[in-house]
Amino acid sequence: MNGSSMISPTTTPAPAPSSTPTPASTLTPAPAPSSTPTPSNVPSSRSVPSSSSVPSAPPRVLSIAGSDPSGGAGIQADIKSISAMGGYAMTAITALTVQNTQGVQSVHVPDAAFLSAQLDSLSADIEIDAVKIGMLPTADVIRVVGEWLGRVRPAVVVLDPVMVASSGDSLVEQDARLALLELLDHAHLVTPNLPELGVLVGEPEAQSWESALLQGKRLAARRGIQVLVKGGHLTGDECPDALVGPHGAVTELAGMKILTGNTHGTGCSLSSALATVQVRSLDWALSLRQVKEWLTQALEHSDDLQVGKGRGPVNHFYSLWSTASPLPGAFTQKLWDDCAPVRAAIFELPFITELVHGSLTEAHFAYYLAQDAKYLNAYSRVLARAGELAPTENEQRFWMEGAHNALEVELSLHRDWLSVHPVDQADAIRAEMGPVTKHYVDHLLAAAFAGSYGEVVAAVLPCYWLYADVARVLAPERPGIDGGHPYGRWLDSYADEAFATSARTAVEILDVAARRTNAADRQRMASAFAYSAQCELDFFDAPRLHS
Ligand SMILES: Nc1ncnc2c1ncn2[C@@H]1O[C@H](COP(=O)(O)OP(=O)(O)OP(=O)(O)O)[C@@H](O)[C@H]1O
Numbered sequence: 001m002n003g004s005s006m007i008s009p010t011t012t013p014a015p016a017p018s019s020t021p022t023p024a025s026t027l028t029p030a031p032a033p034s035s036t037p038t039p040s041n042v043p044s045s046r047s048v049p050s051s052s053s054v055p056s057a058p059p060r061v062l063s064i065a066g067s068d069p070s071g072g073a074g075i076q077a078d079i080k081s082i083s084a085m086g087g088y089a090m091t092a093i094t095a096l097t098v099q100n101t102q103g104v105q106s107v108h109v110p111d112a113a114f115l116s117a118q119l120d121s122l123s124a125d126i127e128i129d130a131v132k133i134g135m136l137p138t139a140d141v142i143r144v145v146g147e148w149l150g151r152v153r154p155a156v157v158v159l160d161p162v163m164v165a166s167s168g169d170s171l172v173e174q175d176a177r178l179a180l181l182e183l184l185d186h187a188h189l190v191t192p193n194l195p196e197l198g199v200l201v202g203e204p205e206a207q208s209w210e211s212a213l214l215q216g217k218r219l220a221a222r223r224g225i226q227v228l229v230k231g232g233h234l235t236g237d238e239c240p241d242a243l244v245g246p247h248g249a250v251t252e253l254a255g256m257k258i259l260t261g262n263t264h265g266t267g268c269s270l271s272s273a274l275a276t277v278q279v280r281s282l283d284w285a286l287s288l289r290q291v292k293e294w295l296t297q298a299l300e301h302s303d304d305l306q307v308g309k310g311r312g313p314v315n316h317f318y319s320l321w322s323t324a325s326p327l328p329g330a331f332t333q334k335l336w337d338d339c340a341p342v343r344a345a346i347f348e349l350p351f352i353t354e355l356v357h358g359s360l361t362e363a364h365f366a367y368y369l370a371q372d373a374k375y376l377n378a379y380s381r382v383l384a385r386a387g388e389l390a391p392t393e394n395e396q397r398f399w400m401e402g403a404h405n406a407l408e409v410e411l412s413l414h415r416d417w418l419s420v421h422p423v424d425q426a427d428a429i430r431a432e433m434g435p436v437t438k439h440y441v442d443h444l445l446a447a448a449f450a451g452s453y454g455e456v457v458a459a460v461l462p463c464y465w466l467y468a469d470v471a472r473v474l475a476p477e478r479p480g481i482d483g484g485h486p487y488g489r490w491l492d493s494y495a496d497e498a499f500a501t502s503a504r505t506a507v508e509i510l511d512v513a514a515r516r517t518n519a520a521d522r523q524r525m526a527s528a529f530a531y532s533a534q535c536e537l538d539f540f541d542a543p544r545l546h547s
């Protein structure tokens with residue numbers, strides 16, 4: 001059953017307010033505001049209407065386009081783009097596609113009269129500030145949209161003459177391609193890609209940017225319209241766009257091509273975002289500059305989405321999402337993932353492999369322990385500072401106990417080992433704080449006395465987390481203490497379940513702190529964590545560099 005046979009358009013008139021005519025066929029055309037020039041005669045003068053026409057509420061933007069169920073193109077991309085630009089999105093759906101990131105498998109076109117009823121219902125009730133037009137699959141649909149635009153005359157009309165999806169599948173019947181030409185009279189800006197530009201000027205697709213601009217000029221002059229010539233289909237590293245005015249003026253925006261396969265829906269997103277921004281900017285060149293910057297970032301961040309196996313969508317909301325509070329576990333998981341190279345490097349260090357196999361020289365271990373003792377003394381103060389800043393009593397207790405343990409338990413372990421090996425290591429104990437230790441401690445103290453609670457916790461966390469992880473990974477690899485492992489007792493203290501539990505608690509505390517704070521603080525927390533993780537790596541390697 002198709003859409004048109006399920007509900008007859010004539011049996012479901014929109015429940016319009018009593019002052020508004022209901023049946024689509026008898027709708028009175030909305031008179032064009034007298035100050036608004038008609039699109040076909042003076043399109044370029046739209047860039048300077050009086051400031052009193054700029055609405056303060058979010059622009060009400062209607063997308064007349066096809067549905068892409070995978071969410072990357074069509075109506076779905078338009079809703080996201082309009083919203084990302086601060087507009088209020090409305091939709092009238094011209095076609096339903098069976099589509100994913102790999103291609104279009106089928107197209108269903110609802111009755112054109114049903115589309116007509118939707119458009120009339122909207123314009124009878126809502127002031128529409130801008131219209132974006134996308135996939136118009138048949139000549140019938142184009143006629144309905146053309147008639148409606150002719151009556152309602154929205155102040156901003158952007159026509160994206162969609163013909164072929166980026167997958168190569170056709171979205172428009174052959175005879176509809178030429179019918180699109182007539183629709184140009186109702187648009188203020190048309191945004192063809194290079195193959196579509198060729199069709200609109202009746203020439204083969206341009207093979208260079210220069211010939212694309214010439215085609216754009218011919219189209220703009222012939223139809224008295226602004227043309228956006230888009231460089232997304234050019235070969236090479238560059239991806240320019242250019243606005244060509246009806247009198248031949250060209251405003252070109254340079255841009256580098258972003259290396260991503262996720263370009264599904266760039267044309268839809270660009271055109272609907274432009275329609276939205278234009279309502280307030282009233283200047284196509286300004287609108288393009290703002291939208292291209294946003295789209296470039298949306299392409300840059302598209303890999304974050306991980307949608308589908310084919311040509312994926314752009315990340316319309318990268319900006320909103322980068323400042324939104326992260327989901328539980330997400331912040332600390334990202335810190336952990338980002339420091340994967342440091343973690344891998346730790347396991348490669350001769351100090352670690354020799355420590356585990358018991359072949360590490362006592363001189364290196366003694367230097368390490370002596371530096372660690374100095375480090376732990378400062379670390380204890382920083383943990384106490386975390387306790388001081390802690391927002392809850394539980395967290396305060398956790399950090400204070402950590403501060404106590406750093407001084408007592410771990411230092412006694414050091415004293416024990418050094419007392420059994422007193423002779424050669426006396427020098428090590430007396431040694432000054434080494435450069436690597438000092439560097440690490442300075443970083444911790446800076447976080448402790450100039451940073452937020454989150455920064456302090458982020459700075460101290462790698463010591464917990466990396467030690468617990470090293471102990472967990474290496475525990476099965478070493479011979480047991482019964483086998484006379486020279487560093488067995490020391491290793492056991494970090495492989496202990498109580499230490500692993502403390503590390504997990506510290507991770508959880510940081511995650512909660514990250515969710516409670518703002519994006520700028522989260523950024524500083526991430527930097528503090530990454531810096532400490534690198535310091536941990538350097539600290540393990542310091543004995544080798546010292547000798
Ligand atoms: N890889 C890319 N890097 C940077 N910008 C790009 C890239 N691909 C497309 N764009 C930009 O996206 C917008 C759409 O360009 P394009 O020429 O691809 O249109 P389109 O073919 O209509 O888009 P669609 O892929 O949705 O059909 C333009 O502003 C273009 O510069």
Ligand SMILES: Cc1ncc(COP(=O)(O)O)c(N)n1
Nearest residue numbers: 066067073074165166264265
């Ligand atoms: C419903 C619909 N409208 C437009 C496009 C074009 O977008 P793209 O060229 O990126 O596939 C599409 N694929 N589907």
